[in-house]
Amino acid sequence: MTKRAQTAGGADELPADVRAAILRTAAEVLGSLEPTEVPVALRQVHRFAPRRRATAGALPLWTTLTLDDGFRGRVARVWSQARPTLADSLVGTHDGVDDHEVAELAAGSAAEVAVGAWLLRPAGWEDLLVAASRALAEQGTVEGGVPARTLEAAQERADRAEADAAQLAARLGVALVEAEEARSDAATLRREQRRLRSDADRARSEARRALGEAQADRVEAERLRVEAGDLLARAMDVERSAEAERLVVRGESRLARGLAETRVRLLLDTIVDAADALRDELALPPVGLGPADLVAPSGDQGPAPRRTSRGRAATDPALLDDLLALPHAHLVVDGYNVSKSAYGELSLADQRHRLVGALANLAGRTGVEITCCFDGQEGPRRTGGYARGVRVLFSVGEIADDLIRRLVRAEPPGRVVVVVTSDQQVVADVQAGGAWAVPAETLLARLTRL
Known part of the structure; x- marks a missing residue:
């Protein structure tokens, strides 16, 4: 080929x-x-x-x-x-x-x-x-004697011209599309402008309404202030009347008390005279011994002695073991006082969880009754359920220290109550109530041995 x-x-x-x-x-x-x-x-x-x-x-x-x-x-x-x-x-x-x-x-x-x-x-x-x-x-040539090559060249020029026209038409189409898009964008902008103007009108209307409401609130507040002043004046009048009545009642009470004392004294004088008359009538001899002679030298034992630590420091975990080994012992823990000493870097919820979990292990090993007290907040009293064997109390309307004091006072005399806290004021109060007090470090040392 x-x-x-x-x-x-x-x-x-x-x-x-x-x-x-x-x-x-x-x-x-x-x-x-x-x-x-x-x-x-x-x-x-x-x-x-x-x-x-x-x-x-x-x-x-x-x-x-x-x-x-x-x-x-x-x-x-x-x-x-x-x-x-x-x-x-x-x-x-x-x-x-x-x-x-x-x-x-x-x-x-x-x-x-x-x-x-x-x-x-x-x-x-x-x-x-x-x-x-x-x-x-x-x-050869086409009709009219025009050479074929010339006709082809003319056809090519015509094709190129038509291609150029098509290109221009395409550009025109693109320009028309862009113009249409521009018109669409302008319409969109006009709609957005109308919307913004409507929003501005609505905002101004709402501002006027809010201003009117604020003025009405100020008028209402002034009226309430006047009413409060009137109520305060009436309350002060009632208080003055109550104070006057209180003075009258106090005077009458003093008078009645004086009358009662007079009656009692008259009754005592009557009893004494009757006793003297009875002694004379019965010819009772005079008393040979005075009250001091009747006091037994060793009969008065005073208050019952409390079990002591036998010379051991309060921070000795063995002392806490001895106390918890006593029958029916009750361990009361100042929750945040102990948890902040050991887990201060944790959140309060995590501190409670860690402490109550450790106390649950202690309760499971010793069988002792354990109550853990935390500062609470306003609302109904809640009891926690973090771990079995541990009673969790949150103070309501008071601090946990006052809740611990009430728990100590509620225990019957003679029961072993051990309070774990490093608050010296609480220590003094619970010891005065007959409870034992050990610092937080003692309990923490005991918990580390579990």
Whole structure:
């Protein structure tokens, strides 16, 4: 095959009318495709008007035909269906043709043969394309004596002019789209401006209404202040009346008390006189011993002695073990006083959880009753349930120190009550109530041995 035959398929080697016929067929096929079937490179051309696809989209159409065998094959099938006889003649040369057969095929319709050879590309299609091109060149001039080359040049100029016009039309379309978008943006801005103006009017209306409500509130507050002043004046009058009545009642009480004392004294005098008369009548001898003589030297034992620490320090964990080993011992713990000494870096909730958990272990090992007191807040009394065997109390309307004092006072005399706190005021109060007091460090040392 000659070099000319090898290069005959290029766009520059094809006659203009052959190339135009191929592009027209490709444009018709492109218009019949579904959007999903259109090659990516031709999607923009697919949007063109049908009469403009072959001219305005000539370059992408030719590039796709050259590079995309699938699209070229689809165009070849459409061309073959329209010209089945010529297509069969071209395809029938798959075993190769000699120069005579090529010349006969090309002599019929040189342009159609060139188009079919380029699209179908049977065996020897390059020779067919060269022969058809030569036949087209030998056909001479067109009507009027105008050379074919001149006509082709004019056609090319017309194609370029139409392509330029299409490009300008595309630019115009883009400009129109941008103008439409600008108009849409302007309309959006106008709507936003109206909305903002409406919001501003609404805000001003709400501000006026709020100002009116504030003025009404000030008037109401002034009225309430006047009423409060009147109520205060009446309360002061009632207080003065109550104070006067209290003075009267106090005077009457003093008078009644004096009368009662007089009656009691008169009764005592009567009893004493009667006793003296009875002593005289019975001739009783005078008393030989005074009260001091009747006092037994060792009979008065005083208050019952309390178990002592036997010389051990209050911080000795063994002392706490001895106290908890006593029957029915009750351990009362000042919660935050102990937890802040050991877990001060934790939150209060975590401190409570750690301390109550450790006390639960102690209760499980010793069986002692344990009550842990924490400072609470206003509201109904709550009991915690952090661990089994530990009673958790939160003070309500008082501090935990006062709750501990009340717990100590509520215990019956003689029961062993051990209060764990480092607050010296609480220590003094509970010891005065008969309870034991050990510092927080003693309990913490005991808990570390669990």
